[in-house]
Amino acid sequence: MGSWITMDEVCSRLGVRPQTIYAYVSRGKLEVMSDPSDTRRSLYRAEDVASLARRKQAGRKHETLATNTLFGAEPSIPTALSTFVRERLYYRGKDAVELAGSASVEDVAQLLWNAEQAPDFSCAERITAPGRVAAFTMLGALAATGHSTHGRMTRVLHQEAQGLVGKIANAFGAAPGGKPLHLRFAQGWKQPAPVAELLRTAMVLLVDHELTSSAFAARIAASTGASLPACLLSGMTTLSGPLHGDASGRVKALFDQVEREGEDQVLAHHLSTGVPLAGFGHHLYPDGDPRATALLARIELPETIARFIEKASGLTGLQPNVDVALAALVTHYGLPADAAFGLFATARSVGLLAHSLEQLGVGQVIRPRGRYVGPMPERTS
Template sequence: MSSWISMDEACRQLGVRPQTIYAYVSRGKLEVMTDPADTRRSLYRAEDVAGLAKRKQAGRKHETLATNTLFGAEPSIPTALSTFVRERLYYRGQDAVTLAGSATLEDVAQLLWDAQQPVDFSCSARVANPGRVAAFKTLATLAATGHSTHGRMTRVLHVECQSLVGQLANAFGAQPGQQPLHLRFAQGWKQPAHVAELLRTAMVLLIDHELTSSAFAARITASTGASLPACLLGGLATLSGPLHGDASGRVKALFDEVERQGEEQVIAHHLSTGLPLPGFGHHLYPDGDPRAAALLAMFEPPEAIARFIEKATRLTGLQPNIDVALAAMVIHYGLPEDAAFAMFATARSIGLLAHSLEQLGVGQVIRPRGRYVGVVPGRVGEI
């Protein structure tokens, strides 16, 4: 019969931090269950922990360590920007959900960029056909003509960062002007003040999420001395994948099915076929994504979607994550079809630029080694 241990005990036995435990769980190396005595806590299979500890003690070859570091078994790049503590997200030591209660995107940008002056995302440029295509075209043009970050003062780079975020927001549909970014988005999407407040909260919660694949891509680009728009373009190209920043698109498609067919039929189909429900569960938040909880507490999703979320959570044991909250917002308030990605990309551009700026202080090109597993050289064609 299996035995189960707490997070603290698992960390102690393995000599790792909680985020490494979450990574082991997400990769199927460690089984987790809810603590029957306290549903807010998780327990971990003792046998799995013992096996991992034994492999660690046996030692790992250099190439295995490099592979694990690259693919998420352990943190690999030092950063002071954001982290997770007891399933809570922190920006430079400040709770992100608490910050989202009142801070603007400009406030958090100043915090993450460590800027000496207030941040201003105002932009007067008008975009004829705002949306994803316009946003990537704008960044591609700026990247093609941008200047290297080398030999430039940090305060000058901060000014360029402000301009990049402002232009990106306008390309996604924000109203040109000098108001805070969330108000310009609300005006561009013809939304009232209370929705503007919801947009502010959502976007602050999306600004950064430690070393994601898009942050890593931006850091790699920055390490080569490329321009800031090139760093941002590299990061946002990575963010655009459906397994990353565009995951809310999959959730919205799921919600469209719910509105057409009803929640019972959609849930039955997914559970009977073993298909995972997009937007439910998050390996960093086994007990629920606090960002999603904060957003969903601010509005009532459409009735059918609310029933679906409740039933899906009850039947799978998985809590809705931030992508569910974003998709529900878009449908409930009639936002533009691609509004979730627009919010995500614009907000995360602040974090991607923060990672790019932080990487510049390292002064070394990120260049992982490949571990060759192909045909042995010199034996091609031999009999």
């Protein structure tokens, strides 16, 4: 068993505040356990702390740079789709939060795809059992029979892409037809116009987020000439991870626990055991996720959940991220159980396709090198 050290020792060795330690834990970079001699305290794995310290001290050696390029410290793929400036998200230079005030998903798709007109996400198919099984089954079948993206005109690819987004929306429960996506979801989930506006806001805020794991996966597929359904499937399967696009499911489970046990009991358990609170903190937004702020301001939260968010932020120093806002939206309005992922996946399908289309212009297969750390090969005579 490795050695374990206290919070004070971790802060001293890394030269950071407790809030940063919570962020390291939430991102899986630092393992935590309860102190056997005092369950109100947490202990942290010394080996993880040493590894974090080495990373901080690493210079600009080629090997360090190459490793960081893949694992998040230094993005390396040029993109004109989205970026962050002073902790704000921008789509092609336009503030995403401001766009969410009035733009539709169709408007943002036209912007990101550089399309001549807003795409038509209509779809006439009626899904009997909507959800992620229907979505992934449909995408898998299309990926198995799809045509390569090589040698095809951009407008033709745009037509195929808009059809894919429409099918994804239907698979997650949007009503068939030609209305904008947020209205189709509201109709499919039997929600009034005010909720449809919230769905529109949420989806616009979720369309893209620079070079995420899912965007990278979609780009890798696109670089090989794979079909658009295959590119989208690559991105969507990556998006489905609980540390990425399905994180709101963990938050919703936390909200359910708060409703059953009360916010004080839940907070006491998490803080005493060092278990991070799902949905709080984001390494790109140390002072708070503007997407969450924009969406939460439009939702009249249940009193228990509102108190929980306020107390959690006060005790940890971490602000709620967009996963909290999405879970709050689904919980408060009684949307289907998998609605949070459905909204996220449908909106992000626009961004994943934008990354796939942009990657086609590079004309080069993405092929990182492995850095071998296994046993030395045996010599043969």
